[in-house]
Amino acid sequence: MNKQTILVIIASILVSGCSSLGVQPWERDLLAKDEMSLSSSPVDNALDDHIYFSKEASSGGKGFGGGGCGCN
Amino acid sequence: MQLTTNKKQNKKTEQKINIKAALTLATTALFGGVAQADTPEEDSWEFDTAFLLYSEVDRVSAGEAILNAKKTFSDEEVLNLKLTIDALTGASANGAVAQPNVQTFTRPSGNGQYDVVAGDTPLDDTFHDTRVQLNAQWTQPIATDYSASAGVHISKEYDYLSIGINGNLGIDFNQKNTTFSIGASYFQDTFTPEGGIPKPFASMLIGDSSSPSWDDDFAQTRIGTEDDKTTTDMLLGFTQVINRRMIIQFNYSYSMVDGYLTDPFKILSIVNNEGLAQDYVYEQRPDQRIKQSAYVQSMYHFDTTVLDISYRYMWDDWDIESHTIDSRFRIPLDGGSYIQPHFRYYQQSAADFYAPYLMQSKFELQRPEFASADYRIGEMTAYTLGLKYGMTVNNGHELSFRLEYYHQAPSDAGFEAPSVLTNEDLYPAIDAIIAQVTYSF
Numbered sequence: 001m002n003k004q005t006i007l008v009i010i011a012s013i014l015v016s017g018c019s020s021l022g023v024q025p026w027e028r029d030l031l032a033k034d035e036m037s038l039s040s041s042p043v044d045n046a047l048d049d050h051i052y053f054s055k056e057a058s059s060g061g062k063g064f065g066g067g068g069c070g071c072n
Numbered sequence: 073m074q075l076t077t078n079k080k081q082n083k084k085t086e087q088k089i090n091i092k093a094a095l096t097l098a099t100t101a102l103f104g105g106v107a108q109a110d111t112p113e114e115d116s117w118e119f120d121t122a123f124l125l126y127s128e129v130d131r132v133s134a135g136e137a138i139l140n141a142k143k144t145f146s147d148e149e150v151l152n153l154k155l156t157i158d159a160l161t162g163a164s165a166n167g168a169v170a171q172p173n174v175q176t177f178t179r180p181s182g183n184g185q186y187d188v189v190a191g192d193t194p195l196d197d198t199f200h201d202t203r204v205q206l207n208a209q210w211t212q213p214i215a216t217d218y219s220a221s222a223g224v225h226i227s228k229e230y231d232y233l234s235i236g237i238n239g240n241l242g243i244d245f246n247q248k249n250t251t252f253s254i255g256a257s258y259f260q261d262t263f264t265p266e267g268g269i270p271k272p273f274a275s276m277l278i279g280d281s282s283s284p285s286w287d288d289d290f291a292q293t294r295i296g297t298e299d300d301k302t303t304t305d306m307l308l309g310f311t312q313v314i315n316r317r318m319i320i321q322f323n324y325s326y327s328m329v330d331g332y333l334t335d336p337f338k339i340l341s342i343v344n345n346e347g348l349a350q351d352y353v354y355e356q357r358p359d360q361r362i363k364q365s366a367y368v369q370s371m372y373h374f375d376t377t378v379l380d381i382s383y384r385y386m387w388d389d390w391d392i393e394s395h396t397i398d399s400r401f402r403i404p405l406d407g408g409s410y411i412q413p414h415f416r417y418y419q420q421s422a423a424d425f426y427a428p429y430l431m432q433s434k435f436e437l438q439r440p441e442f443a444s445a446d447y448r449i450g451e452m453t454a455y456t457l458g459l460k461y462g463m464t465v466n467n468g469h470e471l472s473f474r475l476e477y478y479h480q481a482p483s484d485a486g487f488e489a490p491s492v493l494t495n496e497d498l499y500p501a502i503d504a505i506i507a508q509v510t511y512s513f
Contacts, residue, residue, distance in 0.1 A: 003387070007324055007366060022249025022313045030316055030373040035402050035410075038311070038321050038369060040380065043122045043138055043510055044460075044474065046156070050136065051126060051506065055480065057420050057449045058394040060325050061367035061384040064238060064257040064305045 118142045122510040129503045131195065132162035149212040156205040156227075163195035167338040167445035169429045170194070170496035171349055178278050180337045181267040182290040185281060193500045196337065203229040209238075217244040225259070234261040240307075253309035261301050265336040268294040272356035273439055276339055293354070301331030317374070323367040333357045340445040341429040347490030350432050355444040357425065363388040378402040392449060394420035400460075408464035414476065416456040422485040423449040428498050431490075447499070451485040454478065458506070469513040476506040 023031070034040060039062075049059065059065035120140040127133045136158035143151045166177060168188075175188045179198055188194040209223035218241070225236035240255035263269075267290075274293040280286065310322045334357045342351040369382035384396040395418070402412045425442035426449050458476030465471050482499040489498065 003364070003366075010322075021315070022246055023316050025247060027316045031313060031319060033373070033378075035378045036319065036371050036373055038319065038371060040371075041510075043120045043140055044508070046138065046154075047122065047124045047136060047508065050158075051478070052418070055448060055478075055502075056394070056418060056452075056454065057388075057392045057423070058363075058365070058384070058386040058396065058418075060305065060307075060327060060363075061323060061365040061386065061396070062369065062382070064255070064307060065325065065327055065363070065365075 116144055118512070120510065120512045122508060124506065124508040127505050128162070130163065131502065132160060132164055132199065134158055134160040152209040154207040157203070159202045161200040163197035164199045165447060166194050166196045167355060168194040168341045168349065168352055169493060169498055172492055172495065175349065176278055177352065178276055178281070180265065183281065185278065191496065193497065201229050203227060218242070231264050231266055232261065234259055249313040251311040255307040257305045259303040261303070262298060263300065263332060264298040269296045269299050270336050270354035271295045272334070273353045276352040276354065299332035301329060301333060304328045318370065318372045321369045325365050327363040329361045331359060333359060333361055335446055338444060338446050340427065340443055342432050342435050343429050343490060343493065344432050345490055347492035355446065356442050357444055358390065358442055361388055361390055376404050390449070391424035392420055392422070394418065410462050412460040412462070414456065414458035414460065418454040420452055422451040426450045428487055447482040450482050452480060452482040454480040469511065472510045474508040478504040478506060
């Protein structure tokens with residue numbers, strides 16, 4: 001089984017299993033906080049991405065890992 | 073007395089608003105009419121400013137400043153503008169291995185040479201660059217439960233130009249508890265390195281750079297003045313609210329890079345059977361790379377603290393595989409301040425054409441198709457330990473400080489070292505300090 005197949009299977013399980021998950025709109029008190037955002041510090045993330053893109057062979061994942069500088 | 077205090081406060085508030093107003097005006101002027109749409113809320117620009125210092129022991133130092141301006145319009149349209157300026161200076165590994173004797177190298181420009189003392193990892197200390205980058209991103213709802221986003225990117229350095237566009241579509245389901253997103257980006261980069269593009273595996277010219285034939289001889293090692301590459305990225309995202317305390321995200325990304333992926337400043341040592349360098353040749357990488365990654369991130373809200381943890385698995389057709397674990401734990405303190413420890417662990421395997429040096433006997437028999445001694449595509453582990461302290465100052469503005477330590481440990485992926493090289497540090501570790509101040513208002 002290749003990696004793509006595994007990913008598709010995981011995604012399918014998630015989609016079918018997730019319909020029972022979640023909260024009502026009035027239960028979003030904690031989720032609505034800035035610090036609960038998946039990108040709670042976009043500036044820190046941008047700076048970190050630049051450092052690790054320049055120093056390591058991997059990039060992206062959280063967002064686009066594209067070009068942008070001649071640092072690697 | 074009360075009146076005086078109020079007056080003082082008013083004056084203070086006025087000054088702050090004035091700074092914000094001035095920045096708003098500057099931003100508007102900078103990006104033309106885009107930002108001039110009517111808004112019901114008068115003060116809805118949000119600014120993040122940050123300054124970061126990155127400093128490696130004995131190697132590169134970089135300073136980076138970011139100004140991010142975000143405006144949310146009444147109908148949930150969001151404009152985000154970002155200006156990034158950075159400057160880099162210091163020494164960078166040129167790819168050659170340490171030797172028991174002094175080594176002489178020619179600078180990438182061909183103008184002059186530098187010596188590296190016995191036992192030291194060869195570093196080229198002429199690196200300096202300044203980069204200016206502009207990003208603009210527009211996000212808006214396009215129908216119930218559908219949002220779209222589009223952005224542009226331009227980055228310019230002395231020897232490098234990058235232009236990019238991106239687009240993203242988000243679809244909400246299940247009372248916005250589930251979100252699918254699909255995005256794509258495209259970058260076009262042009263590299264005009266100092267000294268031109270070296271000929272793959274050509275010997276580095278070393279000798280008397282003031283001799284009349286030097287320029288012609290140097291030109292023989294070059295194949296052009298510039299080259300380019302394109303990067304096409306696709307990103308599929310899935311976000312799910314688990315319960316009141318937890319949200320989770322899965323991303324799959326596919327990235328295709330085409331064009332000049334070689335580092336024109338990097339060389340490889342050609343060593344004899346004892347391990348003594350006989351020659352230095354310019355590296356050569358394939359002209360395509362396909363990277364894929366799977367990323368999962370979870371945010372969990374305990375009673376007061378928040379845990380942010382993510383894992384990324386990346387693999388590519390250069391045989392590099394990497395694992396990254398990144399975690400932050402936010403602990404609130406009194407008065408709206410907080411501390412946030414940060415831990416990151418990174419591990420990668422080597423590209424199939426990575427070699428710390430090439431054996432002369434094999435190289436003369438058959439030249440490899442690709443080879444690079446750049447430790448950044450070799451085997452390594454790295455970790456980052458950091459602490460951030462944030463506090464709320466006047467008017468709800470946030471001031472934060474971040475201090476981190478980054479340690480990179482390249483390792484031997486099973487290359488046998490000829491006798492002389494067993495005494496040299498072929499995989500030197502790198503230590504760096506990252507310091508950052510952020511002010512958001």
